Amino acid sequence: MTPEVLRFADDGRIPNNPRLPALLYRAALPPGDPATAEALFARNGWPPAWRNGIHPFHHYHPNAHEALAIARGQVSVQLGGAAGPTLSLAAGDVVVLPAGVGHRNLGASADLLVVGAYPPARCRSSSPAARSSTPRPSRPSTWSRTPSPTRSPAAPGLPNRPLRGRLLGVTRGRPMAEPTDIFEILHGTRAMRRLKPDPVPDELIARILRAGASAANGGNTQKWRFLVVKDMAIKQAVQRWYRRAFDEVVGPRYAASAPPPGSTAERYHRQHGAVEYLTEHFHEAPVWIVACLEEAKPSRWSGASVYPAVQNMLLAARALGLGATLTTRHLLFEAESEAALGLPPGVHSYAILPIGWPMGKFGPVGRGPLRDITYLDRWGENWDALEG
Ligand SMILES: Cc1cc2nc3c(=O)[nH]c(=O)nc-3n(C[C@H](O)[C@H](O)[C@H](O)COP(=O)(O)O)c2cc1C
Numbered sequence: 001m002t003p004e005v006l007r008f009a010d011d012g013r014i015p016n017n018p019r020l021p022a023l024l025y026r027a028a029l030p031p032g033d034p035a036t037a038e039a040l041f042a043r044n045g046w047p048p049a050w051r052n053g054i055h056p057f058h059h060y061h062p063n064a065h066e067a068l069a070i071a072r073g074q075v076s077v078q079l080g081g082a083a084g085p086t087l088s089l090a091a092g093d094v095v096v097l098p099a100g101v102g103h104r105n106l107g108a109s110a111d112l113l114v115v116g117a118y119p120p121a122r123c124r125s126s127s128p129a130a131r132s133s134t135p136r137p138s139r140p141s142t143w144s145r146t147p148s149p150t151r152s153p154a155a156p157g158l159p160n161r162p163l164r165g166r167l168l169g170v171t172r173g174r175p176m177a178e179p180t181d182i183f184e185i186l187h188g189t190r191a192m193r194r195l196k197p198d199p200v201p202d203e204l205i206a207r208i209l210r211a212g213a214s215a216a217n218g219g220n221t222q223k224w225r226f227l228v229v230k231d232m233a234i235k236q237a238v239q240r241w242y243r244r245a246f247d248e249v250v251g252p253r254y255a256a257s258a259p260p261p262g263s264t265a266e267r268y269h270r271q272h273g274a275v276e277y278l279t280e281h282f283h284e285a286p287v288w289i290v291a292c293l294e295e296a297k298p299s300r301w302s303g304a305s306v307y308p309a310v311q312n313m314l315l316a317a318r319a320l321g322l323g324a325t326l327t328t329r330h331l332l333f334e335a336e337s338e339a340a341l342g343l344p345p346g347v348h349s350y351a352i353l354p355i356g357w358p359m360g361k362f363g364p365v366g367r368g369p370l371r372d373i374t375y376l377d378r379w380g381e382n383w384d385a386l387e388g
Contacts, residue, residue: 001025003096008080014060014102016080023096024087027361029069031091034115037069040094041117046153048117054105058082061099064118067153069094073112074321074357076201078104088204088321090357096153107201109357117153185318188362192323193278195285195356204320205287205355211316212291215308224306225347227290235283237340238330238352245332246279261368278325278354285354289313290341292349306350313353323358326351 003023008016029036038048046067054068058081070089077095078086081102089095097103209226217224229235254275259268291310295302310326317324328351330337338349369386376383 001028006079006085008084008101011081011083011102014058014081015062015100016060016102017098017100020065020098022079022098022101025094025096027090027092028094029071029092031070032072034069034071034113037071037094037115038117041067041069041115041153044153046117046119048115050116051113052116053108053112053114054103056105058102058104060102061097063099065096065098067094067096067117069115069117071113071115073109074198075108075112075114076106076204078102078106086203086207086320090321094153106203107199109196109198111198119153185315187364189314189318190363190365191274191325192358192360192362193274193325194359195281195323195354196359197284197286198357199286200322200356204322205289207320208313208316208322208355209289212289212309212313215312217305217308218301221305223294223302224309225292225294227288227292227341227343227349229288229290229341230286232283234340234342235285235288238337239283241333241337241340242282242327242330243279245329246276249332250275250279250329261372262366267366278327282327282354285356287355289353289355290349291351291353292343292347294347296346298348298350303350310351310353317353317355318362321357322355323362324353324355326353328352 003025005021005023007021008014009018010016029040034051041048051071054075054077058078070091070093072091074088074090076086076088078084079095079097079101084102086106087095205228209228212226213222213224254272259265263271291306291313293302293306314324314326330349330352334349341349343349371382371386374383374386375381376385
């Protein structure tokens with residue numbers, strides 16, 4: 001398992017650790033079981049030390065490296081100080097923080113449970129778990145004297161390769177803001193229809209909205225408007241129309257259609273189940289973003305100026321570990337749904353994105369071969385570059 005590597009420079013308040021990066025292991029453990037996390041840490045020579053949460057203020061351990069396993073729930077953790085990136089961690093994720101690296105909890109689900117561990121005493125100085133909150137100590141942090149651990153605490157199923165070689169290096173430039181490769185996000189952004197009702201921090205929704213509002217739009221006129229809906233009564237009122245559209249149109253259509261390209265009967269059946277699930281639980285997603293346009297006469301051109309923003313938001317949600325689905329089914333009862341949403345005259349909705357922490361795992365998208373849908377120069381002529 002290859003971890004994501006995050007480096008942080010001294011920001012003047014938090015020393016961070018110019019020598020060692022933080023490591024993020026996604027889905028390293030089965031979720032929900034703190035004992036498995038403890039066993040993993042112990043097996044790798046990092047004795048587990050506590051079960052608890054993460055402080056909501058910036059803090060760091062001046063003389064101890066620390067491993068945190070998210071055993072249950074989700075948490076947004078800012079690393080590296082006030083300008084550092086925010087990671088969205090879910091049950092099963094493990095993060096390894098070298099001494100000096102700042103971290104704070106920006107918001108968590110009610111069931112958050114974190115297991116903490118430290119490397120053997122030789123990797124610490126006298127106080128094994130000293131916590132320090134800002135202001136930083138007047139003398140340089142003891143991170144510089146804290147030896148590198150020789151084993152990662154979180155590499156299940158892999159040989160415990162020495163970390164030292166991979167960890168050495170001097171921080172240059174800004175910390176990595178996003179931990180995930182863009183192509184990984186593109187190929188792994190699926191309709192995530194089974195969502196937990198747990199709250200999502202506003203800060204993450206704001207990041208998603210900022211990603212949306214960075215999209216291309218005709219003439220940069222920015223006629224898009226985004227309605228964030230958390231009010232259960234409003235969501236329920238729309239869900240009734242969404243369900244009726246399923247009962248009358250979408251359900252029968254699903255039941256009568258063949259699997260699409262790149263899918264199988266079994267996969268399509270599962271998709272149908274997920275679609276039904278979302279139909280029943282639409283309103284339980286903790287946050288909706290309703291993508292709208294202030295445009296009197298909606299047309300194909302209008303849609304082209306809002307769907308790039310919608311796609312940006314889906315990708316941003318994926319990058320933050322949040323599940324979302326592009327939905328338009330409410331438009332089968334457009335007038336009724338838009339009345340329930342309280343949209344003023346001249347404003348129309350183009351998509352509702354239910355957003356929340358996913359119940360299941362993100363998987364790769366299933367699509368047909370590119371060569372079946374791409375032609376070179378003349379319609380119907382294959383492009384050899386795509387063969388094979
Ligand atoms: C224009 C559009 C409308 C969609 N409307 C809905 C919807 O109302 N409900 C829903 O569950 N999924 C909806 N989807 C999601 C698609 O069903 C989904 O992207 C497709 O099945 C592929 O699944 P995947 O992205 O998980 O691979 C919509 C997608 C698009 C692009």
